[in-house]
């Protein structure tokens with residue numbers, strides 16, 4: 180029986196990136212649907228549920244992608260609400276690369292390290308990758324601070340994290356370097372930059388003047404990078420006593436995580452691969 184991956188997303192054109200990655204992960208065929216509306220999900224999912232039955236169900240899986248993460252989250256919920264009993268197929272959520280990127284970022288930081296009791300600052304943590312990274316770092320035992328340019332926005336995201344994941348994160352406002360320096364003085368050990376492409380979050384003078392800072396990671400691959408003095412290829416490189424991880428080295432791990440997750444989908448018919456289970460898979464890989 181061929182391994183079929185049904186790719187659903189709300190963007191008009193289904194992501195080429197996700198389809199290529201699916202084939203590289205060993206999928207035999209991708210059935211890609213772009214422009215998917217919420218009310219079309221049930222019928223699409225029925226097509227996966229009612230065709231192969233029993234043991235055969237594990238050879239069909241669903242991937243939820245798309246650049247609009249909140250809409251993709253609604254598609255994900257609708258897919259899961261459509262299943263009943265054992266009549267289901269495995270599902271993976273990775274809209275805009277959010278889950279696999281957060282898993283790779285946090286695994287780079289946590290690999291072979293004990294993060295319990297460390298203080299982590301997720302800079303520009305209000306986007307999909309930042310939110311997921313903050314939760315994973317908190318689950319690793321860090322005290323997590325999450326920044327936004329607007330305090331209200333940081334508070335809103337922190338409330339969302341508390342209500343939906345039961346995880347405590349501290350909201351902070353960072354508008355410029357002065358604010359970063361002030362927060363770093365709280366004894367921050369880890370800075371994870373999750374800002375939009377081309378947004379510099381941390382300058383060289385500020386990070387080099389923060390003695391508590393041990394690890395700096397950045398997932399923005401578009402110049403200027405999120406951290407001044409960082410190289411995208413940094414992979415544990417030391418500068419002034421601090422360890423650096425850049426967007427390309429994190430991105431390379433992200434690709435491995437993505438492929439491993441797609442492969443895993445076909446091991447059973449009832450898997451739900453969301454940010455936490457994808458992180459568990461990432462932890463099995465060498466970072």
Ligand SMILES: NC(=O)c1ccc[n+]([C@@H]2O[C@H](COP(=O)([O-])OP(=O)(O)OC[C@H]3O[C@@H](n4cnc5c(N)ncnc54)[C@H](OP(=O)(O)O)[C@@H]3O)[C@@H](O)[C@H]2O)c1
Nearest residue numbers: 276280303305306307308327328373374375376378399430
């Ligand atoms: N390396 C990889 O493999 C990979 C994969 C996926 C994504 N990425 C990268 O990961 C980063 C995060 O992705 P995402 O989708 O979570 O990001 P996003 O939602 O586009 O942006 C994250 C946050 O950045 C802040 N921001 C936006 N413009 C800014 C500006 N001009 N100056 C300062 N802050 C600004 C916003 O926070 P506030 O408005 O709350 O301040 C926003 O919530 C992006 O750089 C993306 O390209 C990398």
